[in-house]
Amino acid sequence: MSETLLEFAGVHTHYSGxxxxxxxxxxxxxxxxxxxxxxxxxxxxxxxxxxxxxxxxPSAGEIRFEGKRINTLSTAERVRRGIAPVLEAxxxxxxxxxxxxLEMGGYTRRRDAAFQxxxxxxxxxxxxxxxxxxxxxxxxxxGEQQMVAIGRALMARPKxxxxxxxxxxxxxxxxxxxxxxxxxxxxxxVAIFMVEQNAAMALEIADRGYVLQTGQVVLSGPxxxxxxxxxxREAYLGEMKIDPA
Amino acid sequence: xxxxxILLQQIVNGLSLGAIYALLALGFTLVYGILxxxxxxxxxxxxxxxxxxxxxxxxxxxxxxxxxLHGAPLVLVLLAALVAAMLACGLLGVLIERYTLRPLRAVTxxxxxxxxxxxxxxxxxxxxxxxxxxxxxxxxxxxxMTATFGGVTVxxxxxxxxxxxxxxxxxxDRFVRRTRLGQAMRAVAQDQEAARMMGVDVDRVIxxxxxxxxxxxxxxxxIFGLYYNFADYNIGYTAGLMAFTAAVLGGIGNIPGAMxxxxxxxxxxxxxxxxxxxxxxxxxxxxxxxxxxxxxPAGLLGALAPNRS
Ligand SMILES: Nc1ncnc2c1ncn2[C@@H]1O[C@H](COP(=O)(O)OP(=O)(O)OP(=O)(O)O)[C@@H](O)[C@H]1O
Ligand SMILES: [Mg+2]
Numbered sequence: 001m002s003e004t005l006l007e008f009a010g011v012h013t014h015y016s017g018x019x020x021x022x023x024x025x026x027x028x029x030x031x032x033x034x035x036x037x038x039x040x041x042x043x044x045x046x047x048x049x050x051x052x053x054x055x056x057x058p059s060a061g062e063i064r065f066e067g068k069r070i071n072t073l074s075t076a077e078r079v080r081r082g083i084a085p086v087l088e089a090x091x092x093x094x095x096x097x098x099x100x101x102l103e104m105g106g107y108t109r110r111r112d113a114a115f116q117x118x119x120x121x122x123x124x125x126x127x128x129x130x131x132x133x134x135x136x137x138x139x140x141x142x143g144e145q146q147m148v149a150i151g152r153a154l155m156a157r158p159k160x161x162x163x164x165x166x167x168x169x170x171x172x173x174x175x176x177x178x179x180x181x182x183x184x185x186x187x188x189x190v191a192i193f194m195v196e197q198n199a200a201m202a203l204e205i206a207d208r209g210y211v212l213q214t215g216q217v218v219l220s221g222p223x224x225x226x227x228x229x230x231x232x233r234e235a236y237l238g239e240m241k242i243d244p245a
Numbered sequence: 246x247x248x249x250x251i252l253l254q255q256i257v258n259g260l261s262l263g264a265i266y267a268l269l270a271l272g273f274t275l276v277y278g279i280l281x282x283x284x285x286x287x288x289x290x291x292x293x294x295x296x297x298x299x300x301x302x303x304x305x306x307x308x309x310x311x312x313x314l315h316g317a318p319l320v321l322v323l324l325a326a327l328v329a330a331m332l333a334c335g336l337l338g339v340l341i342e343r344y345t346l347r348p349l350r351a352v353t354x355x356x357x358x359x360x361x362x363x364x365x366x367x368x369x370x371x372x373x374x375x376x377x378x379x380x381x382x383x384x385x386x387x388x389x390m391t392a393t394f395g396g397v398t399v400x401x402x403x404x405x406x407x408x409x410x411x412x413x414x415x416x417x418d419r420f421v422r423r424t425r426l427g428q429a430m431r432a433v434a435q436d437q438e439a440a441r442m443m444g445v446d447v448d449r450v451i452x453x454x455x456x457x458x459x460x461x462x463x464x465x466x467x468i469f470g471l472y473y474n475f476a477d478y479n480i481g482y483t484a485g486l487m488a489f490t491a492a493v494l495g496g497i498g499n500i501p502g503a504m505x506x507x508x509x510x511x512x513x514x515x516x517x518x519x520x521x522x523x524x525x526x527x528x529x530x531x532x533x534x535x536x537x538x539x540x541x542p543a544g545l546l547g548a549l550a551p552n553r554s
Contacts, residue, residue: 016351053442076444091439093432104432107425108444152443 004067005031005160005191006052006083011061013044013051021047023215024061027193029160034183034192036202036223038236039212045195046088048212049164052193053085054078065160079108082159086166088195090149094138098129101137101148105155114157122151125181143174150181154190161185163194167201179205199236203227250396255519256512261403261472263511264410268465269488270495270503270510271417272458278434278498279454285361286341288485289368290334290459294466295476296372298330299383307384310474314386322386323471327409330467331460337368338459339452347448365481373478380477383470406468413464414504417457421500430454434498483527487514490534496544505545 006029013022021044029035039045050056051063054075063070065081073081084105092101102122106115123130126147132140137148146166153161166182167175175198183205186192196202203209203223211219211232219226226232246254269291276284305322306312314322345364349357390401421427432440433450441447469484470476491510495502510530517526537544 055438055441074444074446075441076446079444085442087439087442091436091442093435093439095435096428096431100428103428104440104443104445107429107432111425156444 003031005029005033005065006193007062007064008048008051009062009064011051011058011063013047013056014059015056021215022051022058025212025215025217027210027217029191029193031159032186032189032191033208034186034206035194036199036206036209037193037195037212038197038199038202038209038226038232039195040235042214043212044215045212046164047215049085049088049162049195052078052083052162076108079156079158082157084153084156084158084161086146086149086153086161086163088164089168090142090145092137092140092145092148092152094136096137097134098137098140098148099133102129102133102151102155105152106157108156115155118155118157122154125154125184126151142169143171143177146170146174146178147181150178150185154185158190160191160193163192165195165197167196167198175201197236199232200227246396251519252516253395253397255515257397257399257403259512259515260508261406261511262514263508264406265465265469265472265484265507266488266491266511266514267504267507268410268413268461268468269484270491270507271414271500272462273489273492274495274497274500274503275454275458277492278500279430279451280346280357282346282357282361283489284458285358285485286338286345286364286368287361287458287462287488288481289365289372290337290341290462290481291466291469291484292369292372292476292478292481293337294330294334294463295383295470295480296376296381296466297333297463298326298467298470299381299476301326301329302384302386307386309382310385312384312386313388315388319386319388323405327464327467330463332463334463334466335456335460338455338462341459342452342455347451369478369481376478378478380475383474383476385471385474387471402471406472409464409468413461417461418500420457426450426453487511487530490530490537493534494537494544496546499544499546502544502546 006027008025008027010024010026011022012020012024014020037045037048047056051058054073058071065083070078093104102119106118109115128144129147129151132144137145140148163182166178170178179201182192182194194202203226206223209220209223209226210217219229219232272287273284276282302322341364345360346357349360387402387405391398421430429440429445429450430453432443432445433447437447469480487510488507491506492503494509495506513529513533514526517529
């Protein structure tokens, strides 16, 4: 493939206590692509998100965005260049209104006409969010919070949205709605890099996927192939081989 | 004076003291809200504010109560002293944060709080050294203006204190609620990591918070000097504890709570001194502190402190 939006090349990360989490991972997300990152608990999925946003710096390897090395860029600069996060467990600002939460997503931007335009676009995508714009975010339902979290990311007018377990804690019906929204946003040309435990749903909307295990990529390929892979079916799609006793 | 007059008079006095406590309490609450840190250096910043204001007043040739000013010169001199005290303290707060607290940011536990106690001792002792432990006469260029309403005397000085405190608190409220930086400050207080992910420069926001908190302490210090006509190295101790109690009573981390708590503690301080005994006022106030911590730790207006997981 020709163009690359986001690229990890041999990235290692260490937490300040010395814990070595990512151990030489390679990822690639093309413009407008939808890529899913599967992996069990503590495999380094959220750490990957932190490395993308720059709240943790790689101890080795290179992270590139649009071909340029971004290892040492501040988070603000990354957001300005077009990367926006939807954080694990949503992490809205609970005592701010919905509108203020959306504004925080566009924190690095000037509040000009384009900003207002994007706000209107988020409201058009989520009429429900518009209705609730003066409500405190902490009082929203889980599903509403996830929509605000996605709307907040859109306010950065990103080229790439990184979602950390968007289905976490939501009912199956809401999970479906959230994935529909992610697909819609992706079809509008925004690339998606999504961490998920809900492999079945995620692989359904993704183009490609990676499987992370204790900090290393152990499998990768087109979503269709991963969904058909017996190891994945067993580990993530809830299919267990039951030995006849 | 009739009992009602005495009561009303004490309420008027309590409001002035309450304004000072409220300004000082705001600093505790702002810093706690953003770092979950009880900043004991705040006590000494208040003292430095009083001294900075004093230096400026003296630089204008005011010594003791001998020089009385009127009109524009009065306003300008007081404003200059106030602004100087606020700027000096704001910068001091920034230095304290940058060089003594930021290096400890990653350290959990009471380390940072203990550091602020150390900083407080250093600053207070510097003031002690420079003032040779004397109680200094604070210039009072205000003409002795008073108005009497039904037997209750309100001095021009008290009215000025109320106005200055109200302006500062309204300005703070506007800043925190309406500006982009103020919004970033609230974001950091509510979820530091999420704020960072939105592109907020968290270290810068913390510095701004220390600047604002310390500038308010500077204003409180200078107003204290004007109100009591004296200042020494030791004034931060009682005022600081009163203001800290005010912040806890209102709900630490809660800005309107600090304002409300300040006024309540100011009133309790003066009314307690009037009706029971000055020495008991402290006991009452600190019983309130302990009572709040035990029975209603969230304070009157509820904790707005971060609920980080
Ligand atoms: N700030 C931190 N300091 C030290 N260790 C951390 C920190 N954050 C995460 N870790 C550790 O790093 C490892 C990977 O964590 P990470 O959050 O990336 O996992 P994850 O794949 O997102 O898991 P989950 O599915 O539970 O969200 C874990 O062992 C975790 O305890
Ligand atoms: Mg995670």
